[in-house]
Amino acid sequence: MELPIVTEISQNRRSPFEVLIATILSLRTKDEVTRSASKRLFEKANTPQQMLGLEDSEIAELIYPVGFYNTKSRTILEVSRVLIKDYGGSVPDDLDSLLRLKGVGRKTANLVLTLGYGKLGVCVDxxxxxxxxxxxxxxxxxxxxxxxxxxxxxxxxxxxxxxxxxxxxxxxxxxxxxxxxxxxxxxxxxxxxxxxxxx
DNA sequence: AAAACGGGGGC
DNA sequence: GCCCCAGTTTT
CATH class of the missing domain: 1.10.1670.10 (Helix-hairpin-Helix base-excision DNA repair enzymes (C-terminal))
Known part of the structure; x- marks a missing residue:
């Protein structure tokens, strides 16, 4: 049985940032579609710094098939900015900080804790x-x-x-x-x- | 509590 | 052609 894409990314020892971005891409989106889109995006950028090197429209084009591409590309850029400004360029590892990020809700936050940091989280989707x-x-x-x-x-x-x-x-x-x-x-x-x- | 955001795939 | 998808924000 094929693993869900976000799980697969975490098991390939990807960074918490990649888990976070893959999770954002996966919102209300079929797994197969998320799979190809996240791969395309990560080939261009897989750190907050690299994300900020891309235009809003560039990201939208890369992730286009996942749907909600305008919302998601803005979220990715905004989150990247905050991570650099407030967290030294890394993803926070506590629930409250994650929930303060725009576009990150309980499911995403708990999933980043679980798969990104091996920490406790009950992720309810x-x-x-x-x-x-x-x-x-x-x-x-x-x-x-x-x-x-x-x-x-x-x-x-x-x-x-x-x-x-x-x-x-x-x-x-x-x-x-x-x-x-x-x-x-x-x-x-x-x-x-x-x-x-x-x- | 409900709408808005969205293209792709299943049936 | 219609309905749903590893949700979240806004009204």
Whole structure:
């Protein structure tokens, strides 16, 4: 099973900055599309200093297929500027500082901590949110509520592996539409809440 | 709470 | 052709 792109980047010993940028590119975007776009971008620039050497429109053109390319290219440049100005050109390794960056929300911040620094983070995206609610493990409306619930319920030692596992599972088995329940190892524990069609 | 940001891929 | 995607910001 192919690894999600951001995970793959972290496992190739890429920098926290690359994890951060790849995560920004991946927002609301299919994994395969993010894969090619991040590769193109990193060939041109993979540090905040190098990013600032590119024009807004240049970045937008490189990442074009990911969608939201105007927002994302501005975010990349703005984040790069702040990293140089306030953090000596490196990515901060605490949640509060990361959340203060424009364009970085809870999911991105926690993912940078987890994959960029091997630190604690419960990263709740649509996959983690959906799977936990289907299982009946949590009953939450927003991803942030799911994050807080998991911090209480899930043993710390599993937090880092947990996200990668569920995202991979969410992309390949417990899909948003027509999940392949016959291929699911934890099917017997699942309440299938909100699952209409399954295979 | 809902809209806006967006092209690509699945069906 | 229609709907969703490792979200976040703005209204």
């Amino acid at each position: 649509t996959h983690v949110h959906r799977i936990n609610n289907r299982l009946g493990y949590v009953k939450t409306k927003t991803p942030e509520q799911t994050e807080m619930a998991l911090r209480e319920k899930l043993p710390k030692q599993y937090w880092i592996q947990y996200n990668d596992l569920l995202v991979t599972w969410g992309q390949n088995v417990c899909k948003p539409i027509s999940p392949i329940c016959s291929k699911c190892d934890i099917s017997i524990y699942c309440k299938r809440i909100g699952v209409t069609k399954s295979r």
